[in-house]
Amino acid sequence: MKLVPYLHFAGQAEEALNFYKDAFDGTIVMISRYGDGPLDVSEADRNKIMHGRLQFGDNTLMISDVCDRTVYGGDMVALSINLVGEESLADQVFERLAKGGHIFMPPGKMFWGAWFGMLTDRFGIKWMINCE
Numbered sequence: 001m002k003l004v005p006y007l008h009f010a011g012q013a014e015e016a017l018n019f020y021k022d023a024f025d026g027t028i029v030m031i032s033r034y035g036d037g038p039l040d041v042s043e044a045d046r047n048k049i050m051h052g053r054l055q056f057g058d059n060t061l062m063i064s065d066v067c068d069r070t071v072y073g074g075d076m077v078a079l080s081i082n083l084v085g086e087e088s089l090a091d092q093v094f095e096r097l098a099k100g101g102h103i104f105m106p107p108g109k110m111f112w113g114a115w116f117g118m119l120t121d122r123f124g125i126k127w128m129i130n131c132e
Contacts (some may be wrong), residue, residue, distance in 0.1 A: 005079055006062040007125060013049035013065040016123050020063075023096035024081075026056030034067060041067055078118070078126035087115045090131035097121050097129075 009016055014031075021028055030053040035046030048065035083090050087107075094107050100122030107117030107129060115131040 002060075004060045004062060006064070007123075008064055008066050008071050009049075009123065010071045011048060011065055012123060013052060013063045017049065017052045017054060017063050019121070019123070020054055020061060021056075023093060024054070024056035024059075024061075026054045026059075026061075029053050029055050034065075073124040075126070078128050080128040080130060083129075083131040085132070087131050090115055090117075090129050094119065094127075094129045097127050 007013075007016065017028055017031070020026065030051065031049060032051045033046065034041045034048050034050045037050055039050075041048075045065075045067040048067060050064055052063040054061045054063065081090075081093060083093075091107055094117050098119045098121070102120045104118040104120065105116070107115055110116045113132070117129050118127070119129075120126050
């Protein structure tokens, strides 16, 4: 069993998918658009991402646009990236995610012994970077 985050956007899914690809040095392994499927969608929604999948390391991040509802941001969830022994990589990922976003806690040594930082990226997704 593995938990796979699925992020929803209001027309920014392709931009987000490429942003996270660069941030995590990942690979986009799938993009399907609403216009390619059997759904009856408006002309304005045809090019939006119905399903996108990004792979980086042993991780999967799924992303889509929504067409029929409003997307609300919230404080209930943060995605945590955990690394072992690679503070320089943790800093790289942090800086990439922070571009255009808001840093809550710059990376630094924490009382529990980890290198840790928190931010919200430019899409409103909360991230925690933790390096043991």
